[in-house]
Amino acid sequence: MTTEATVQGEQNDGVPELENLTLSQRAHAHLREEILSNRLPPGTELQELALSQRLGVSRGPIREALGRLAAEGLVTVRPRRGAVVHSLSSEDFLQAYQVREALEGLAIRLAVPRLTPPELDELQRLTDTMETHAASGRVTEFFEANAVFHERLVDASGNAKLQEIYRRLAGQMHRYWRRSLVLRGDLRRSVSEHRAILDAARQGDEETAARLLADHIRVPQIRMQSMTADELLEAEASFERKEEA
Amino acid sequence: MTTEATVQGEQNDGVPELENLTLSQRAHAHLREEILSNRLPPGTELQELALSQRLGVSRGPIREALGRLAAEGLVTVRPRRGAVVHSLSSEDFLQAYQVREALEGLAIRLAVPRLTPPELDELQRLTDTMETHAASGRVTEFFEANAVFHERLVDASGNAKLQEIYRRLAGQMHRYWRRSLVLRGDLRRSVSEHRAILDAARQGDEETAARLLADHIRVPQIRMQSMTADELLEAEASFERKEEA
DNA sequence: CGGCTGGTAACTGTCAACAATCGGCGCGCG
């Protein structure tokens, strides 16, 4: 940093893809992106040789990337049998959901005394967006607005560790947004719950906000207990059909 | 799941000598152990060549192990500059502490309706142990009993994801137990807080238990805000001196 | 005497080859 080797050939050409990251980091980011976007659906087998020639690198960086992904919980590696994209059972998903929203419970307690007017405005705007999409049945857009709402809340907590853990967990769960919505149920009720939470936050009443959020948490759990696994799958399939229309 | 994850059908014969794990797994476990036990204190630089010849393997497995440890948050890797054992600032530690105890808040809500008499008895026993050690000033033993108490609570939740995240976080923080105790303050007060939580749990009153635990959470935060960084370091040093006596 | 420059040594990032292990498949035996 103090001395810079400006004479060194730093090829800063017009290509915007100037990645001076290591190959393993790029492989990691690439695979992570493909998994999170569902281009590599859960259960997909990941073979090192195929990945290496597809990304144009050798197996070393690929192995490191897979190791990192395994530590993040996105893939599971079976010793001497390769890696597969990790999949969550309904049970696993519900448990992760509980943890995620518990983290948000902490987030809102920390965030409420710190929330700035611009932040409150953005949360308000996101809630409005959710309401619009809920009314018109745009479930995908609803989910995205909902995800951003909760992420902003966590960011506003000012707790870096909380943000780190929350993002990791949210990343693991993002692929299962259909299941999230099925468990969440009525979107309009969800919107009104968000409004109530936001109102309490606006008044600086963190205890009420946290209590409302806790109630919000239990909705998917209660619904899941009243559904069989088959009903859950059927509801997910129904969502998929609707989305394709 | 992140660390050793899925190794099934592991039959350990009488000889602990021959581990049929991969070298990278053994390197990972070895380094993890050395870091958690403070034999590799925070800030220690980890050079691949030195590690590889110390463990008798080549650099490949070492690199994989370091990558896993980095994903777990136990080391930080600086591109092209090697890895160092991760250290937590007071700020980081407090944030991690908040998250950890928030996770326990979820744990106790889930655990209370499920707690069996044997589990309650063990929690009672651990609280008694804490009281004994608090009275005689055996801070190390107090901390261990306290850690087990909270871990049992998390186990009793029946939520595997919660257990996984909690263990990871507790592992990161375990090296800083002195700081934990300094922030916690009066041990006898801590014991009585545990008793109150346990009483509520015994009566099946999860809301009261969770509320008491939430109050329990805020103690270190409040204390930290009333201490300067120098006072914190001095108090830690004081603990160290006492421990050596 | 201090700051900059050039060289050098050490370390990380990457690769291709070697070795070990697993699963599948066909053959032979009961």
Place this chain on the structure above:
DNA sequence: CGCGCGCCGATTGTTGACAGTTACCAGCCG
């Protein structure tokens, strides 16, 4: 005809070597 056994291809685990970069140090110039 069913079942077990051993070979074989494929894939992972591991290694040593090579290349690029960083940090350190000595020497020169101002």
